[in-house]
Amino acid sequence: MSDEAQTIPGLGAPADTEWETVVGLEVHAELATATKLFSASPNRFGGEPNTHIDPVSLGLPGSLPVLNEKAVELAIRVGLALNCRIQPSVFARKNYFYPDMPKDFQISQYDQPINVDGWLELPSGKRVGIERAHLEEDTGKTVHIGGGGRIHEAGYSLVDYNRAGVPLIEIVGHPELRSAEEARQYVSELRSILVAVGASDGKMEEGSLRVDCNVSVRPVGSDRLGTRCEIKNVNSLRSLGRAVEYEARRQIDQLTSGQAIEQQTRHWNEDDGRTHALRSKEEDYDYRYFPEPDLLPLNPSTEWVEQIRQALPALPRDRRLRLTAAAPSVDIDHIALAVERSMDELALAAISGGGAAERVMTHIVQNLADGSGQLTSEALAELVGMEQAGELTATQAKKVLAVLVEGGGSPQDAAQTLGFEAMDTGELESLVDSLIAEHAEEWSRFCDGDGKLTGFFVGQVMKATQGRADGKAVTQLLNSRRG
Amino acid sequence: MGQQRITRAECAHVAALARLELTEEELDRFTGQLDELLDHVAEVEALDLEALPPTMHALPIANLLRPDTPGEVLDRDEVLAQAPFAEDGQFRVPPVLGEAP
Numbered sequence: 001m002s003d004e005a006q007t008i009p010g011l012g013a014p015a016d017t018e019w020e021t022v023v024g025l026e027v028h029a030e031l032a033t034a035t036k037l038f039s040a041s042p043n044r045f046g047g048e049p050n051t052h053i054d055p056v057s058l059g060l061p062g063s064l065p066v067l068n069e070k071a072v073e074l075a076i077r078v079g080l081a082l083n084c085r086i087q088p089s090v091f092a093r094k095n096y097f098y099p100d101m102p103k104d105f106q107i108s109q110y111d112q113p114i115n116v117d118g119w120l121e122l123p124s125g126k127r128v129g130i131e132r133a134h135l136e137e138d139t140g141k142t143v144h145i146g147g148g149g150r151i152h153e154a155g156y157s158l159v160d161y162n163r164a165g166v167p168l169i170e171i172v173g174h175p176e177l178r179s180a181e182e183a184r185q186y187v188s189e190l191r192s193i194l195v196a197v198g199a200s201d202g203k204m205e206e207g208s209l210r211v212d213c214n215v216s217v218r219p220v221g222s223d224r225l226g227t228r229c230e231i232k233n234v235n236s237l238r239s240l241g242r243a244v245e246y247e248a249r250r251q252i253d254q255l256t257s258g259q260a261i262e263q264q265t266r267h268w269n270e271d272d273g274r275t276h277a278l279r280s281k282e283e284d285y286d287y288r289y290f291p292e293p294d295l296l297p298l299n300p301s302t303e304w305v306e307q308i309r310q311a312l313p314a315l316p317r318d319r320r321l322r323l324t325a326a327a328p329s330v331d332i333d334h335i336a337l338a339v340e341r342s343m344d345e346l347a348l349a350a351i352s353g354g355g356a357a358e359r360v361m362t363h364i365v366q367n368l369a370d371g372s373g374q375l376t377s378e379a380l381a382e383l384v385g386m387e388q389a390g391e392l393t394a395t396q397a398k399k400v401l402a403v404l405v406e407g408g409g410s411p412q413d414a415a416q417t418l419g420f421e422a423m424d425t426g427e428l429e430s431l432v433d434s435l436i437a438e439h440a441e442e443w444s445r446f447c448d449g450d451g452k453l454t455g456f457f458v459g460q461v462m463k464a465t466q467g468r469a470d471g472k473a474v475t476q477l478l479n480s481r482r483g
Numbered sequence: 484m485g486q487q488r489i490t491r492a493e494c495a496h497v498a499a500l501a502r503l504e505l506t507e508e509e510l511d512r513f514t515g516q517l518d519e520l521l522d523h524v525a526e527v528e529a530l531d532l533e534a535l536p537p538t539m540h541a542l543p544i545a546n547l548l549r550p551d552t553p554g555e556v557l558d559r560d561e562v563l564a565q566a567p568f569a570e571d572g573q574f575r576v577p578p579v580l581g582e583a584p
Contacts, residue, residue: 033551040554049572050559058562070551090539097502099576112539142579158573286500296547297539 009218009226010255017256018220021248023183023213024175024228027190028168029200030138030208031074037137037167038065038107038295045206049160057165059103064294067091071167072114075135076300076308077197078169079115081315082130088299089114089134091292096285099159100139108136108170110289114298120173120193121317122185123336129174140164169199175214175225180244184237187211192316192340204236211240215247217255226251227261231275233268243268247275319344327357334365343368349377355384367401374408375401383411393470396420423469428461431469432477435460447482454478488521489514 010017033043039056055063079086092110113134119127141163146155171190177183191202191209202209211234216226231247234240251261266275314322319339320332326348327335338344343364350360360380368375383400386392392400392415403414415421435457436443446453454475461474494514498505505513539545559572568575 035551035553040549040552041556042553048559050562050574051556053557053559053562054555055557058557066547066549068551069548072548088539088545095500099574099579142576143573144578146578155578157576157579158570159576160573288497288500291539293541296542297545299545 008255008260009222009224010252011260012258013219013256015256019217019248019252020220020222021179021244022175022216022218022225022228023177023179023244025173025177025183025186025214026212027171027173027187028138028210028212029078029171029194029202031071031167031169032198032200033068033070033074033167035068035070036165037068037071037135038165039063041165043166044162045208047162049158049162052162053164057102057161059101065107065292067295067298068167071135072298072300073308074167074197074199075114075133075169076305077312078133078171078194078199079118080305080309080312081193081197082115082118082120082133082171084115084118084130084133086115086300086305088112088297090297091135091295092289093292094136094287094289096287098139099157100142101164102140102161106137106139107292107295109134114300120186120189122182122189123320123332124185126182128176128186131172131174133169133171136168136170138163138166138168175216175228180241180248183213183244184241187240188237188340189316196313196315196319198313207235210235213240213244213247215244215251216261217248217251226255227263229261229263229275230265231268232265232278233270235270239268239270242273243275246273250275316340323347326351327361329358330361334361338364341368341371343372346372346375346377346380350380350384353377353381355381356388359384359387363397363401367398368405371405373405375404376408379404379409379411386411386415390470390473391415392420393467395467420468423465423473428469428473428477431461431464432457432474432481435464436481446478487518488525489517 010019030043031037035041036043036052036054036057039054041052041054041057044052056065076086089109090112091107093105094108094110095105097104113132115133116131118130118133120130121127140159140161143158143160144156145158173186177186187209191204194200194209195202200208204210213231213234214228215231216228218224218226229247229251231243234243247266254261262280264280265278267278268275316339320335323335323338323344324330324332335344338347338361341364347360347364351357363380363384364372380401383392383397383404387394387397392411396415396418399418400411400414400420403409403418404411439457439460442453442456446457457478458471458474461469462471491510491514494517495505495510498510498513563569563572563574566574
């Protein structure tokens with residue numbers, strides 16, 4: 001083994017090595033303020049290019065930045081929700097030359113960020129350390145024109161500064177995530193927290209939540225970190241999972257074939273499902289950070305921080321605990337999903353209104369993926385009650401639910417409109433008897449114990465009643481007829 | 484003058500980072516000036532300042548905040564009229580290579 005192999009975890013490892021993926025994430029979230037971080041032009045997604053601009057966001061000579069109080073409050077909310085220490089902070093200039101920032105620097109926080117040393121708890125109960133969550137301004141958007149749309153062949157670029165100066169919080173997590181799935185859960189949880197405290201709308205598709213992932217691999221049991229690559233352009237939870245999977249696989253293949261990993265920034269390409277090298281560590285930028293002389297230090301008073309803490313809403317973790325207490329037999333993934341969909345209040349109200357917890361949760365998880373619309377908790381509780389009383393089958397309940405989501409109202413009325421009246425027992429019995437007579441051969445096989453025939457008869461009943469019958473009741477009836 | 488604190492090569496590197504084009508003569512002159520500045524910093528560094536809190540800003544005030552109230556925006560046409568090139572309501576710039584740093 002060479003010296004190099006001894007210092008690089010996993011280099012030249014045998015093919016049967018068990019690997020561990022190590023992921024650390026940097027998440028940028030646009031804060032939900034009305035105006036920009038340092039000036040009064042609107043912070044709004046979209047809009048005609050260059051219509052949300054002012055002297056500060058264009059970096060015009062003589063303009064001076066003034067910090068937005070609301071952005072600071074939202075940053076503190078995030079810090080508190082992530083169990084950070086809120087500390088005195090200083091803004092710094094991050095210098096670089098790129099047309100997305102007209103003043104040739106970005107104002108950020110560097111060595112003294114507002115929030116430090118926190119943690120976030122995943123639904124599984126695992127805690128992931130948060131190194132820092134600091135304030136900075138967003139950049140403008142550049143579009144590359146010509147050259148077939150490929151960046152490196154571009155004829156020229158167009159710049160829109162509407163986004164320049166929009167407040168961002170950058171949340172830097174420790175590399176404590178161990179799989180693509182955990183990375184996905186982390187971002188999902190972080191997004192729920194940001195939305196819950198009103199700090200951000202969390203929309204990845206509009207770029208208001210952006211994720212850079214640092215990925216490395218090492219043999220299981222190794223206590224050293226491998227060389228990492230940073231992956232950019234991950235625009236959804238799904239691509240996050242895919243990008244981490246791909247990148248870990250790429251690094252493992254490279255290490256097992258005896259090649260060291262080069263520290264790189266890589267670009268995720270959604271179309272080909274791969275990451276591509278953008279630049280190596282050697283080309284990394286020297287940003288020449290220095291304290292921003294045009295801004296004063298920020299030192300939020302203890303009173304202000306406490307006031308913000310008192311006003312924080314229930315966080316996803318507490319909401320999961322509360323829902324779990326009300327629906328103890330329900331899987332934690334389903335509990336988490338209900339909270340993620342912000343339907344935990346609906347579920348809690350329906351359960352306390354008498355709806356059976358498991359049934360309520362089944363509807364929320366399976367049938368309300370597109371939102372609860374006009375559905376009230378009372379109606380949901382009543383619907384579940386009707387199912388339990390055998391007045392509606394599961395299939396019918398689902399259809400009733402769709403009507404309630406669409407237009408509100410009571411499940412009784414909706415069921416009636418849909419013609420879902422519970423079948424009279426006598427009606428069902430005579431139907432089953434006539435079907436038995438009609439299918440004598442199948443019936444005798446059923447009586448001989450061929451279980452598959454249960455489905456056949458239930459199917460026949462459903463066909464004859466257009467789905468009105470309760471499958472469970474039919475099965476019971478068949479069994480009692482067999483004697 | 485004491486030991487040299489910054490080399491000519493370091494000065495050239497810093498100039499390149501700031502996109503400054505310096506002549507050989509300027510490079511010599513600025514290396515000397517930066518060296519003097521660093522001499523002065525070294526004098527301050529030599530003092531025992533353990534007990535003093537770090538100064539974060541020249542002004543002894545903090546927390547200057549403004550309310551989150553929208554104000555006036557600039558007129559796009561007027562702004563773009565002053566740009567070297569514009570197109571479709573946007574600033575037109577030379578092609579940029581790669582992603583933003």
